[in-house]
Amino acid sequence: MKLLDLYAKMKGELNGIERQLEAAVADDDSLLGESSLHLLQAGGKRIRPVFVLLAGRFGEYRLEELQRVAVSLELIHSASLVHDDVIDNARTRRGQPTVGAKWDNRIAMYTGDFIYAKALGLMTEAREPELHRILARAMVQMCIGEMEQVRDFFHTEQSVRNYLRRIRRKTALLIAISCEMGAVAAGADRWTSSLLYRFGYNTGMAFQIRDDLLDLLGTEKQIGKPPGSDIRQGNMTLPVLLALQEQDRREPLLHEIRAIRESEGRADTHAAIQLIRGSRGVATAEQMAETFTAKALSALAGLPDLPAKKNLTDIAHFINKRSY
Amino acid sequence: MKLLDLYAKMKGELNGIERQLEAAVADDDSLLGESSLHLLQAGGKRIRPVFVLLAGRFGEYRLEELQRVAVSLELIHSASLVHDDVIDNARTRRGQPTVGAKWDNRIAMYTGDFIYAKALGLMTEAREPELHRILARAMVQMCIGEMEQVRDFFHTEQSVRNYLRRIRRKTALLIAISCEMGAVAAGADRWTSSLLYRFGYNTGMAFQIRDDLLDLLGTEKQIGKPPGSDIRQGNMTLPVLLALQEQDRREPLLHEIRAIRESEGRADTHAAIQLIRGSRGVATAEQMAETFTAKALSALAGLPDLPAKKNLTDIAHFINKRSY
Numbered sequence: 001m002k003l004l005d006l007y008a009k010m011k012g013e014l015n016g017i018e019r020q021l022e023a024a025v026a027d028d029d030s031l032l033g034e035s036s037l038h039l040l041q042a043g044g045k046r047i048r049p050v051f052v053l054l055a056g057r058f059g060e061y062r063l064e065e066l067q068r069v070a071v072s073l074e075l076i077h078s079a080s081l082v083h084d085d086v087i088d089n090a091r092t093r094r095g096q097p098t099v100g101a102k103w104d105n106r107i108a109m110y111t112g113d114f115i116y117a118k119a120l121g122l123m124t125e126a127r128e129p130e131l132h133r134i135l136a137r138a139m140v141q142m143c144i145g146e147m148e149q150v151r152d153f154f155h156t157e158q159s160v161r162n163y164l165r166r167i168r169r170k171t172a173l174l175i176a177i178s179c180e181m182g183a184v185a186a187g188a189d190r191w192t193s194s195l196l197y198r199f200g201y202n203t204g205m206a207f208q209i210r211d212d213l214l215d216l217l218g219t220e221k222q223i224g225k226p227p228g229s230d231i232r233q234g235n236m237t238l239p240v241l242l243a244l245q246e247q248d249r250r251e252p253l254l255h256e257i258r259a260i261r262e263s264e265g266r267a268d269t270h271a272a273i274q275l276i277r278g279s280r281g282v283a284t285a286e287q288m289a290e291t292f293t294a295k296a297l298s299a300l301a302g303l304p305d306l307p308a309k310k311n312l313t314d315i316a317h318f319i320n321k322r323s324y
Numbered sequence: 325m326k327l328l329d330l331y332a333k334m335k336g337e338l339n340g341i342e343r344q345l346e347a348a349v350a351d352d353d354s355l356l357g358e359s360s361l362h363l364l365q366a367g368g369k370r371i372r373p374v375f376v377l378l379a380g381r382f383g384e385y386r387l388e389e390l391q392r393v394a395v396s397l398e399l400i401h402s403a404s405l406v407h408d409d410v411i412d413n414a415r416t417r418r419g420q421p422t423v424g425a426k427w428d429n430r431i432a433m434y435t436g437d438f439i440y441a442k443a444l445g446l447m448t449e450a451r452e453p454e455l456h457r458i459l460a461r462a463m464v465q466m467c468i469g470e471m472e473q474v475r476d477f478f479h480t481e482q483s484v485r486n487y488l489r490r491i492r493r494k495t496a497l498l499i500a501i502s503c504e505m506g507a508v509a510a511g512a513d514r515w516t517s518s519l520l521y522r523f524g525y526n527t528g529m530a531f532q533i534r535d536d537l538l539d540l541l542g543t544e545k546q547i548g549k550p551p552g553s554d555i556r557q558g559n560m561t562l563p564v565l566l567a568l569q570e571q572d573r574r575e576p577l578l579h580e581i582r583a584i585r586e587s588e589g590r591a592d593t594h595a596a597i598q599l600i601r602g603s604r605g606v607a608t609a610e611q612m613a614e615t616f617t618a619k620a621l622s623a624l625a626g627l628p629d630l631p632a633k634k635n636l637t638d639i640a641h642f643i644n645k646r647s648y
Contacts, residue, residue, distance in 0.1 A: 027464075032471050083437065087430045106411045109433060110471040113407065116437075117467050120444055121460035124453070132456070136445035140351075143438040147356050150430045 003318045017049045020071045024118050032114040035099045042096040048073045052182035055196045057308035059186025069185045073178050075119035082112035138177045145169025153234030154261045172204030195299045202296035207319045209289040212237035228269035242281030249275050293320040327642045341373045344395045348442050356438040359423045366420040372397045376506035379520045381632035383510025393509045397502050399443035406436035462501045469493025477558030478585045496528030519623045526620035531643045533613040536561035552593035566605030573599050617644040
């Protein structure tokens with residue numbers, strides 16, 4: 001099944017999620033309600049809700065509880081985007097002005113806080129206490145991941161291990177718990193929820209590596225922003241770190257990165273991108289994404305052959321083949 | 325009993341809170357652990373934990389559960405301070421450099437997120453589900469209050485009612501739920517917890533009005549920062565709004581406020597402060613703080629005559645007599 005067909009098949013449930021997302025932040029007479037809605041209405045793939053709903057098929061499918069989890073996790077994802085946009089001083093997101101651009105960065109910071117609080121408020125209604133614990137632990141790690149990204153800006157000497165630890169916290173963890181919490185909310189057993197966690201974790205790792213590759217290899221039309229945004233911002237992604245390990249590329253690439261840093265992001269990134277594109281780092285990063293995808297699929301192997309298993313397989317393949 | 329005697333008497337419990345505050349944010353190998361600890365170690369009056377512990381005396385005193393609530397609420401208060409300092413670009417807090425000054429504002433934003441997440445993680449261990457709901461609802465309102473403060477900067481035409489609604493969300497609510505949650509954590513009945521909520525709410529209102537007066541009437545030595553910080557930042561507090569209602573002061577005061585706004589906070593606030601100090605707004609604001617204190621004490625009247633009731637009475641009087 002193609003991904004679009006899957007979304008079409010889940011349309012009813014996903015429409016419910018959209019309505020609940022909007023209802024969750026709706027707040028009379030509050031600028032924060034308006035700024036939050038602005039963000040949510042810009043859309044998004046809602047991939048975390050999709051994971052929650054599909055993982056829920058491996059237990060007793062309790063739609064209300066699953067929707068609560070799905071909406072809560074999508075809100076948390078949205079809140080983290082708002083705070084990232086404050087950090088990056090980003091002006092557009094999903095083709096729309098950011099909250100920071102439309103209002104200001106102070107409003108944006110409180111919009112993020114507000115959405116976090118709404119997400120947690122929603123989760124307090126969940127019946128299963130384990131859900132609260134999973135979420136709270138993950139949020140702490142996610143904050144650390146966000147902060148590590150800031151700390152590691154332009155840090156060219158960091159290891160690949162350091163990169164992997166950072167994207168685990170920053171991206172993979174929330175996808176992992178989307179799958180895990182879907183299973184827990186549906187009352188699935190611990191073995192099932194841990195396999196789904198492993199599926200989500202590895203899919204999330206592949207997702208972020210592909211995303212980082214896309215930023216270097218895609219065209220502006222494909223990715224909706226100029227390529228090289230990461231390097232301009234100082235985000236040393238996997239292909240960059242791998243290219244820096246190549247003797248003949250190291251010095252010229254360091255030189256370009258220094259120039260970008262000193263220009264505070266205004267320097268041309270063309271030369272740096274060419275150096276990375278021409279390195280073996282691209283193929284190695286792609287290979288690593290393949291490996292994470294294979295691990296994700298092997299976690300699924302332990303689950304019963306439900307249609308949802310096929311759907312999750314399709315999504316993992318799709319994520320690993322994001323075109324550029 | 326003097327307030328210092330009360331703190332001395334509660335020393336054992338409060339030391340426990342201090343240890344748990346530090347333990348809550350301790351995190352190996354994380355800059356966020358370090359930045360959070362930096363903030364917590366700068367101290368503070370820990371008034372919210374004191375309220376939680378005293379309110380807990382009106383039920384079955386369950387120290388562990390009460391400490392969890394107390395630490396969680398103090399962490400939430402601390403997180404909101406970090407985010408406020410980002411908004412205000414403040415350089416010092418409690419005589420120490422802020423997280424933003426010591427590291428940078430990006431680290432500070434994630435430090436706030438991290439402390440919020442730690443607070444919520446701690447609260448997930450609380451047994452009583454009502455505690456989660458009270459906290460989640462309050463956090464949403466607190467975010468709105470913070471944001472309203474930003475939105476209302478330099479808004480000279482706002483009503484006194486608008487000011488009161490803002491400080492209710494920004495300050496009074498967290499103090500109110502500190503008292504309420506202490507009672508709920510101790511298994512007190514709903515009537516007791518609602519009286520304690522009312523006590524906390526009114527004490528919190530008096531507290532913020534006194535704090536706002538102090539910023540206008542205190543000396544730099546008394547308040548630890550130059551007086552007039554609020555007006556410099558655009559925060560239109562109660563005495564300012566009341567002074568603006570006086571016909572002979574309105575125009576000169578508007579003129580001064582405009583000058584402060586246009587200088588982006590670098591203008592001298594001396595003339596504005598003199599205009600406000602000479603207005604009837606000061607006496608009216610003091611009267612309003614008295615009224616809130618009286619309401620707080622009347623809520624206590626419905627509670628049994630425990631030593632904790634006397635302690636809460638002393639604190640309410642102390643807050644209402646903060647010297648300047």
